[in-house]
Amino acid sequence: MKELYDITPELGQLYFPKSALIFYQTEEKTPDAYVEYFDMDHTGMPINAHPLTVREAKALTKALSITDEKVNCLQSHGIMDSHILHVAPLNGKAIWFTKSTQRKFCFTENLNLPNGKAFVPPLLWIANRQSLTLFALASNHRPTEKTMLYHAPFFNIYEDGKVCMGTVDVRIEKTASLEDFIRTWEDHFFNSYFSHLMAGHNPINGNCVSLWGNLIATGERFPIEVLKKSNTTFKDLLK
Incomplete structure (x- = not known):
């Protein structure tokens, strides 16, 4: 006969019964109820x-509390604004759009562009706590699943829309509200220095340097016709 041995130490962390609850309820139309608490003896039998x-109720509440910080992430302060398109708190992800407006730009010296304000096209933002993806839109209308997306006409963005934040220290709290999350990403993006095109990707039909130089100098509205289609729809981002 083979020798028997105790494998209990190899099973990892063990949990032992310490208490049990039994819920009682009357059979009336408006039932009353109460909870009975049992201790467990060393054999696992209910006693006392x-x-x-x-x-004991407070201890039970503490044991059942959800402490995952992701649950509190991206909670809105109130009714969500219509520019918010999709929120996934458990993934720390949000999608929103902004209408065409003036933004402040800062450029590195190698671009030979003056810093200043210029109009940008409507934009679609996709972000989690670590990364940002950006596309442009052809109009200020709220996007639908079928809306075609365009390449964001900025420097520092890859062809797939991923934004290179360079040395920018992105700090977003794990429990940031939805409003703070959006504001922080928009501030990070437009308060960073635009420096170069990524991997040879020209995001517009034309010269990107000349475009921004002209928009800053003239204050004209962004010319939507220079945008390039990305072959991506809003629905593609929800997969």
């Missing part, structure tokens, strides 16, 4: 039955 005390 008594009504659940306030102290």
Whole structure:
């Protein structure tokens, strides 16, 4: 006969029964209920039955509390604004759009462009706590699943829309509200220095340097016709 040996130490962390709850309820139309609490002896048998005390109820509440910080992430301060398109708190992800407006730009010296304000096209933002993806839109209308997306006409963005933040220290709290999350990403993007095109990707029909130089000098509205289609729809981002 083969020798038997105890494998309990190899099973990892063990959990032992310490207490049990039994819920009682009357059979009336408006039932009444109460909870009985049992301790467990060393053999796992229930003993010492008594009504659940306030102290024990508090201990149970603490044990059942969800402490994952992701649950509190991206909670709105109130009614969500219509520019918010999709929120996935458990993934820390949000999608929103902004209408055409003036933004402040800062450029590195190698571009030979003056810093200043210029109009940008409507934009579609996709972000989590670590990364940002950006596309342009052809109009200020709220996008639908069928809306065609365009390449964002900026420097520092890859062809797939991923934004290179360079040395920018992106700091977003794990429990940031939806409003703070959006504001922080928009500030990070437009307060960073635009420096170069990524991997040879020209995001517009024309010269990107000349475009921004002209928009800053004239204050004209962004010319939507220079945008390039990305072959991506809003629905593609939700897969």
